[in-house]
Amino acid sequence: MDNNDNNEKVNFKKIGAEYIQSAIKKKEDFKLSKRSYIPSKAEVRCIDEKLSPLKSETDSETINPVTLPTKLLHRSSLPKREVKKDDVTVRKKLELTVSKNGMKQDSEGKQSNINMSENTKQKGRMEAQRKSDNHRKKEMKEDKIEEDVITETDSFLVVAAIDFGTSYSGYAFSSTNEHKKNPMLVTAKLWSSSQFKAVKTSTSILFDDKRRFHSFGFEAEDKYLRLLEDDDSNVEEWFYFSRFKMILYQNMNINTNTKLKDNQGKRMSALKVFSAAIGYMKADLLAMCYAKDSSIGQEHIRWVLTVPALWNDNAKTFMREAASRAGISNNSLVMALEPEAASLYCIEWMKGSDATELERGEKFLVLDAGGGTVDIAVHQIQENGRIRELNKASGGDWGGIKVDQEFKKLLKDIVGTDIFSELQKQYMSDYMDIFHSFERAKRRDFSIVGHGKVQLTFPNTINRLCLKTREKDVNELISENLKFKNNIRLVKDKLEIDLSLFKSLFAGAIYDIVNHLSILFRQSQVTDLTTIFMVGGYSECYLLQEAIRFKFNSLRVLIPPKSVLSVLKGAVLYGHSPRTFQSRISTFTYGIETTEPFRKGYPVDKKIFINGKSHCDKIFCIHVKDGEHVNLGKSVSKIYKTINPDQTHMEFIVFASIKRSPKFTDEDGCFQLGSLTVDVSKMSCNTYGEKQIKLELIYGGTELEAVATDTTTGKTSREHFALARAGHRC
Numbered sequence: 137m138d139n140n141d142n143n144e145k146v147n148f149k150k151i152g153a154e155y156i157q158s159a160i161k162k163k164e165d166f167k168l169s170k171r172s173y174i175p176s177k178a179e180v181r182c183i184d185e186k187l188s189p190l191k192s193e194t195d196s197e198t199i200n201p202v203t204l205p206t207k208l209l210h211r212s213s214l215p216k217r218e219v220k221k222d223d224v225t226v227r228k229k230l231e232l233t234v235s236k237n238g239m240k241q242d243s244e245g246k247q248s249n250i251n252m253s254e255n256t257k258q259k260g261r262m263e264a265q266r267k268s269d270n271h272r273k274k275e276m277k278e279d280k281i282e283e284d285v286i287t288e289t290d291s292f293l294v295v296a297a298i299d300f301g302t303s304y305s306g307y308a309f310s311s312t313n314e315h316k317k318n319p320m321l322v323t324a325k326l327w328s329s330s331q332f333k334a335v336k337t338s339t340s341i342l343f344d345d346k347r348r349f350h351s352f353g354f355e356a357e358d359k360y361l362r363l364l365e366d367d368d369s370n371v372e373e374w375f376y377f378s379r380f381k382m383i384l385y386q387n388m389n390i391n392t393n394t395k396l397k398d399n400q401g402k403r404m405s406a407l408k409v410f411s412a413a414i415g416y417m418k419a420d421l422l423a424m425c426y427a428k429d430s431s432i433g434q435e436h437i438r439w440v441l442t443v444p445a446l447w448n449d450n451a452k453t454f455m456r457e458a459a460s461r462a463g464i465s466n467n468s469l470v471m472a473l474e475p476e477a478a479s480l481y482c483i484e485w486m487k488g489s490d491a492t493e494l495e496r497g498e499k500f501l502v503l504d505a506g507g508g509t510v511d512i513a514v515h516q517i518q519e520n521g522r523i524r525e526l527n528k529a530s531g532g533d534w535g536g537i538k539v540d541q542e543f544k545k546l547l548k549d550i551v552g553t554d555i556f557s558e559l560q561k562q563y564m565s566d567y568m569d570i571f572h573s574f575e576r577a578k579r580r581d582f583s584i585v586g587h588g589k590v591q592l593t594f595p596n597t598i599n600r601l602c603l604k605t606r607e608k609d610v611n612e613l614i615s616e617n618l619k620f621k622n623n624i625r626l627v628k629d630k631l632e633i634d635l636s637l638f639k640s641l642f643a644g645a646i647y648d649i650v651n652h653l654s655i656l657f658r659q660s661q662v663t664d665l666t667t668i669f670m671v672g673g674y675s676e677c678y679l680l681q682e683a684i685r686f687k688f689n690s691l692r693v694l695i696p697p698k699s700v701l702s703v704l705k706g707a708v709l710y711g712h713s714p715r716t717f718q719s720r721i722s723t724f725t726y727g728i729e730t731t732e733p734f735r736k737g738y739p740v741d742k743k744i745f746i747n748g749k750s751h752c753d754k755i756f757c758i759h760v761k762d763g764e765h766v767n768l769g770k771s772v773s774k775i776y777k778t779i780n781p782d783q784t785h786m787e788f789i790v791f792a793s794i795k796r797s798p799k800f801t802d803e804d805g806c807f808q809l810g811s812l813t814v815d816v817s818k819m820s821c822n823t824y825g826e827k828q829i830k831l832e833l834i835y836g837g838t839e840l841e842a843v844a845t846d847t848t849t850g851k852t853s854r855e856h857f858a859l860a861r862a863g864h865r866c
Contacts, residue, residue, distance in 0.1 A: 295711035299704035303507030304336035329354035345373035415462035445529030475513035481706030505674035522718035566595035594631035671702035
C-alpha cells in the first residue's frame with residue numbers, strides 16, 4: 137500500500153470551502169490587518185470560479201489547482217545509463233575531449249574545446265537508423281558570465297509565504313499595494329486550538345485509516361486526542377505525524393521513495409505527508425486571502441516557501457516537489473532561506489523602532505533559532521542598499537527540540553522509561569499537556585528571580601501509573617533518587633523543579649550555540665560585526681537571550697517583537713523584492729559529469745572506450761567552487777554541440793560536492809543533484825552539421841537552476857533538477 141501513497145489525491149478544494157463555512161460560524165478564525173470580513177455562501181461558490189479548474193490525469197473529474205497532482209515525475213522515468221568497456225555502448229554520457237579543429241578563444245584568451253558524446257539505444261524500427269548517430273560531443277565555445285538573470289515582475293498582486301517549521305508552522309501575505317504603502321503591512325493568521333490562540337499552529341498532520349488527509353495543526357492534534365480517548369475508535373489504523381520536518385536535515389539521501397514513521401511506527405510516503413501539509417496551508421491561505429479581497433485568484437499570487445540555510449540541495453528540491461504536488465507551480469514559487477528572510481524583516485523593523493538603523497557597510501549576524509535547527513548567517517549592507525553574504529551559512533541541530541529531549545530524559549529518570557512510554561502511547565492528552573506547559577516555561581523571564589522553583593503541569597495520571605506499576609507515588613520515587621531528592625517535588629498537579637536544575641536542561645544546546653558563535657567571530661570577515669539579531673521561536677527563550685548578551689556584551693543584541701514571526705513576515709518581504717540579496721557564498725562545489733580522452737595518471741578503473749578511443753569516465757567538470765562568492769543570478773554559460781546531425785537528445789547531469797576541488801563524481805562527498813534533458817530532434821544544424829545548445833548554470837539563488845537554450849531559435853528549457861529515485865550523499 138505504501139507504493140500507492142504518491143498517487144493518492146487530497147481534495148484541498150473541498151477543504152478550502154469547508155474552511156470558509158467554518159469561518160462563517162467562527163469569526164475569530166480570521167484576523168485581518170484592517171477589518172474582519174466573512175464571505176457569504178455565494179462568495180464561497182465563487183472560489184471555484186476564481187481558481188482555474190484543471191482536469192485530473194487519471195479520470196475525467198474536474199479538480200481545482202489546489203488539489204494535489206496524482207503523479208510525480210522523477211528521474212527513474214529516464215533511460216538508465218550504461219557503459220560497456222568494449223566500445224559498444226555509452227548511454228547518457230558527457231565526453232570531455234580536445235578537438236583539433238574549431239578551437240575557440242575563452243574569456244582569458246586560452247584555447248579550449250570540450251566535446252560531449254552520447255549513445256542512446258532505441259528500440260523498434262528506428263533503432264538501425266539512430267544507432268550510429270546517438271553519440272554526442274560537448275564543445276565549450278566560451279565561458280560567459282551573466283548576472284541579474286532574476287528579474288522583478290509586476291504580474292502578481294499578492295505575495296503569500298508559508299513558513300513550514302519543525303515545531304510550528306504558519307502563513308502570511310500582503311498585496312503589492314500594501315507593500316508599497318508600508319512593507320510591514322503583512323497579514324498573518326491567528327490559529328485557534330481548543331485551549332488557546334497562537335500566531336502559528338503545530339506542525340502536526342493526521343490521515344485517516346484509508347490514508348486520506350484529514351486535518352493539520354491544532355485541529356489534527358485535537359482530533360487525534362479525541363480518537364485516543366474513544367475506546368470504540370480504530371485510532372491504531374490512523375496516521376499521526378508531528379515535528380516531521382527534521383527528516384530533511386537528518387536524512388541527506390531524501391528522495392521520492394523516502395518514508396516517514398508516524399507516532400506509532402507506521403510508514404507513509406514523506407512526499408505525501410509534506411505535500412498534504414503544504415496543500416492544506418495553501419488552501420487555507422487562499423480562502424483567507426479571498427475573504428479579504430474577492431478579486432484575488434491563484435494566478436495573481438507569488439508563493440514563497442521558507443527553507444533552512446543548512447539544508448542541502450536535495451532537501452530544497454524535495455520541498456519544491458512537495459509544493460508542486462500541492463498545486464503550486466514552479467513559475468510562481470520562490471524559495472527563501474530562513475535567515476535571509478529574517479534579515480529583511482529585522483532591517484525593515486528597525487526603521488519603525490527606537491533602535492538605530494544599520495548603516496551602509498555595516499555587518500550584522502542573524503541567529504535564527506527555531507524548534508529544530510539554529511541557522512546563523514552573516515550579512516553586510518552594501519552601498520547600493522542590497523545585502524551581501526559574508527560567511528557561509530552555518531549552525532546545527534541545537535533548536536528548542538534539543539531542550540525538550542533533555543526534559544524527556546528527566547521525566548524518564550523520575551518515573552522510568554516504561555511508564556513514560558505508556559503515558560506517551562495511552563495518555564497522549566496528558567503527555568501533550570506536560571510539554572505545552574514546558575514550552576510556556578521555556579519563554580519565562582527568570583532574570584527577575586535568581587533562585588526558586590519552576591512549576592509545570594503534571595497530570596495525576598502519572599501518579600496513578602507509578603502506584604500501579606511501582607507501588608510508589610511520584611514523590612517517593614523522587615526521594616529515592618539522589619539527583620532529584622532536593623530539587624524536585626510534586627505538589628497536587630504541579631511539578632516543582634528547582635530553578636538551577638531547570639536551567640541545566642538548556643545548558644547543552646546553549647553551549648553549542650555560544651561556542652559556535654565564538655569560533656565564528658574569530659574569522660576575519662566577522663571581526664568588526666556590530667549587531668546580532670535573534671529571531672525564531674527559540675530566540676524568545678530568555679535563558680538563551682541572557683547567554684548571548686553575557687558572552688558577547690560588546691555587541692548590540694536585538695530581538696524583534698514576536699520574533700517567532702520574523703522569518704514568516706520576512707519571507708513576504710523577500711517575495712516582493714527577491715533581488716535584495718546581491719551575493720551569497722556557495723555551500724558546495726557544483727559541476728557536470730563528463731568524460732575526456734584518457735591520459736597518463738588517470739585511474740585505470742575509469743577507462744572506457746568510445747568509437748575505438750579510450751576515455752576517462754566520471755570527470756567532475758567544476759563550474760563553481762565551495763566558498764566562492766556568487767552574485768545573485770550569476771550564470772556560467774557554455775556552448776555544447778552534438779556529434780551527429782540527427783541526434784535527438786542531450787542530457788546534462790549535475791553534481792555537487794562538499795570538497796572544494798573534486799576530480800571525479802564518485803569521490804566521497806559527491807552527490808548527484810539531477811539532470812536536464814533537452815530535446816534536439818527538431819533543431820536545425822549549422823554549416824558544420826552540428827546542433828548547438830547553450831547551457832547556463834545559474835547560481836546565487838536559493839537553488840541551483842539550469843537553463844538550456846537553442847542557439848538557433850532561442851527556445852529555452854529550464855530545470856530545478858527532479859530528484860533521483862535513489863539519490864545519494866556520500
